[in-house]
Amino acid sequence: MARLMKHHLFWPLTMLAGLLLFNLCYSPDFFSIQIRNGHLYGSLIDILNFGAPLIVVAIGMTLVIATKGVDLSVGSIVAITGALACMTLSKSSDQNGFAVVLLAIVISLVLAIVLGLWNGLLVSLGGIQPIIATLILMVAGRGIAQLITSGQIITVSSPRYNYIGAGSLLGLPFSVFIVLAIFITALLLTRKSALGLFIESVGTNSEASRLAGIRSRAILISVYAFCGICAGIAGLILSSNVSSADGNNAGLWVELDAILAVVIGGTSMNGGRFYLSGTLIGALIIQTLTTTIYMIGVPPEITLVVKAFVVLVVCLIQSEAFRKKIFERRKYRKYSDKAEVTRHA
Amino acid sequence: MRKAKKVGVLTLLMSLMLVTACGSNNGATTKENANQPDKTTTEATVATDKKIVFGFSQVGAESGWRTANTTSIQDSAKEAGIDLKFSDAQQKQENQIKALRSFIQQKVDVIGFSPVVESGWDTVLKEAKDAGIPVILTDRSVDSTDTSLYVTFLGSDFVLEGQKAGEWLVEEYKDTTDQVNIVELQGTTGSAPAIDRKEGFEAAIKDHSNLKIITSQTGDFTRAKGKEVMQAFLKANKDIDVLYAHNDDMALGAIQAIEAAGLKPGVDIKIITVDGIKDGFQAASEGKINFIVECNPLFGGQLMEAVKGVVEGKELPKRTVTEEGTFTIEQAKEALPNRKY
Numbered sequence: 001m002a003r004l005m006k007h008h009l010f011w012p013l014t015m016l017a018g019l020l021l022f023n024l025c026y027s028p029d030f031f032s033i034q035i036r037n038g039h040l041y042g043s044l045i046d047i048l049n050f051g052a053p054l055i056v057v058a059i060g061m062t063l064v065i066a067t068k069g070v071d072l073s074v075g076s077i078v079a080i081t082g083a084l085a086c087m088t089l090s091k092s093s094d095q096n097g098f099a100v101v102l103l104a105i106v107i108s109l110v111l112a113i114v115l116g117l118w119n120g121l122l123v124s125l126g127g128i129q130p131i132i133a134t135l136i137l138m139v140a141g142r143g144i145a146q147l148i149t150s151g152q153i154i155t156v157s158s159p160r161y162n163y164i165g166a167g168s169l170l171g172l173p174f175s176v177f178i179v180l181a182i183f184i185t186a187l188l189l190t191r192k193s194a195l196g197l198f199i200e201s202v203g204t205n206s207e208a209s210r211l212a213g214i215r216s217r218a219i220l221i222s223v224y225a226f227c228g229i230c231a232g233i234a235g236l237i238l239s240s241n242v243s244s245a246d247g248n249n250a251g252l253w254v255e256l257d258a259i260l261a262v263v264i265g266g267t268s269m270n271g272g273r274f275y276l277s278g279t280l281i282g283a284l285i286i287q288t289l290t291t292t293i294y295m296i297g298v299p300p301e302i303t304l305v306v307k308a309f310v311v312l313v314v315c316l317i318q319s320e321a322f323r324k325k326i327f328e329r330r331k332y333r334k335y336s337d338k339a340e341v342t343r344h345a
Numbered sequence: 346m347r348k349a350k351k352v353g354v355l356t357l358l359m360s361l362m363l364v365t366a367c368g369s370n371n372g373a374t375t376k377e378n379a380n381q382p383d384k385t386t387t388e389a390t391v392a393t394d395k396k397i398v399f400g401f402s403q404v405g406a407e408s409g410w411r412t413a414n415t416t417s418i419q420d421s422a423k424e425a426g427i428d429l430k431f432s433d434a435q436q437k438q439e440n441q442i443k444a445l446r447s448f449i450q451q452k453v454d455v456i457g458f459s460p461v462v463e464s465g466w467d468t469v470l471k472e473a474k475d476a477g478i479p480v481i482l483t484d485r486s487v488d489s490t491d492t493s494l495y496v497t498f499l500g501s502d503f504v505l506e507g508q509k510a511g512e513w514l515v516e517e518y519k520d521t522t523d524q525v526n527i528v529e530l531q532g533t534t535g536s537a538p539a540i541d542r543k544e545g546f547e548a549a550i551k552d553h554s555n556l557k558i559i560t561s562q563t564g565d566f567t568r569a570k571g572k573e574v575m576q577a578f579l580k581a582n583k584d585i586d587v588l589y590a591h592n593d594d595m596a597l598g599a600i601q602a603i604e605a606a607g608l609k610p611g612v613d614i615k616i617i618t619v620d621g622i623k624d625g626f627q628a629a630s631e632g633k634i635n636f637i638v639e640c641n642p643l644f645g646g647q648l649m650e651a652v653k654g655v656v657e658g659k660e661l662p663k664r665t666v667t668e669e670g671t672f673t674i675e676q677a678k679e680a681l682p683n684r685k686y
Contacts, residue, residue, distance in 0.1 A: 027581060029580065029581070030580075036606065036607045037605075037607050041605075041606065041607075042580070043577070043580045046573075046576050046577070046580070050573050050576070146406075150406070150412075151405070151406035151411070151412065152409050152412065153409065153568070153594065153624075155624050166601070166605070238569060241569065241572070242568040242569050242572055242597075242598055242601065243601075244568055244597075246567060246568065246569070246594075249565065249566075249567045249569070250569065290573075291577055294562055294573070294574050294577030294578070294581070295577050295580060295581040296581075297560045297561075297562070297581070298562075299561075300531055300534045300561070300562055300563035301534060301535075303534075303562075303563070
């Protein structure tokens, strides 16, 4: 049992189970899954479908945070790629053409990589602190997205494009398979090759790693580029899900949710260690919480307070120092208060 | 090592330049706005003695609604023969205050603006008052307690919009006493249109106990949120008869959710929305939205009349409501080809 509790996934999984248990008691329908129009239909499926963009962004963010960095610009990249893809589609004569959809996806993902590289260059070669370096694109990015869409919401009617975010394969939302593909790729790259170790070592001490023969700069740049492409894919999922691009609102504040997911998953903001599976659970916790709030009808005025409270509880339980404090206070109760006071005085 | 350092410094400089370039660019546009009108003003006064000069500061170009609003104001000014000094605040209050000050310096005849936010306008409005320039607010209001700071507020009455939506619902279900389950997608929590559209709607249906709002949640005025929240509504409530959305975009997202659930929007679930953007009309003409309450951005004509009235010294009411219609499916079909935004 003690060994089980020490596992880094123990507390995140407990929290997720707790949330699901709450739903089981409150609305038993939560777990019902039916087959409608040939695909699975139910709240759990919704969580996977709507949580997909967040999970993808959070996976990219995990690797960035592992290098002791942070990427604030992911929300803007989400908006830009969605805008560019929809713009490309709406400009063409045949919106549903296979070549056109492919072109839209490719050019927006290329742009996402370029934006990620830009962040990486600022951080590694420019030596700017990550939070500031990515803040530049976070602020400018929404402007770029609005420039692409000229401030309008662009609607596209392309079933092929729509499939990315809203289609279903084998009864499950197609976006779930995208998430799985990215997750497994990231897991294999970092855990079955030395790359993960390199990232952790750069996060612990980038200069020492360089002296030890690791190309710190190249690692940093590629990590930000990967985060960029993850955000780009999330942008495509989000915009294709509603068949439209909204430069103002797409991916708004997703960077904060992603950071939260990473932290809930047990990755430290200080870098040097990361848990991709923890991030996955963290993102699922956030999306389950959101869906739960909608389902049980929390008044919109206090939604954020409820969310904040749950997140606070999750973070406190996660914190080893906090758990220890509660534990130790019990131990100290054996001693009389007076003895302690006089000792300190 | 040294080389790498050089490259580092270079990228840093380049990015700095880029940032400052963006900054100065912004400055340049506001300066242009400030300088250019100066020239044209003098020219205009030389050419025709009594052409009215009207300075207008717009919020920005954040939505299709806003762009339509801007075009309407520019076109109507041209038609009415009013010399319009137009300035775009890019959704920043400081830009808007700068624009207002430059209008005061240029001694325009009338100032108009859609405030970006509600508060913080007292100082600059007093400056305008001291300079003897009347101010007209459009679309959004300010929270100043001193109402003498502006002549009139021309804009939509959001409460009335909510009421119209509610009245249609009452009319639609007047023959039944069965309970009608309504779900509501609210706008951004705390925003004036969200609060007022909710209030108006509730007031209109409150005497009919069978019309019941069973759940209400914010969809932030966006399609993505509208879809997500509607999905959850559909799971949590078995029997939804009516959806009331505070704007078209949320309804458009919700329609996708309803279709994904295997239901027919507009038939299985009746949909009422506010705004009347083109995509909304498209959906209505396909029978997916049953009733649209228009929130009209095309009030340029009314605005120019108000400007003329102020210059001629007419007494204007403190509140002028824009002319707004409502559209059923058939009316939407007819109106669709002529929609401008």
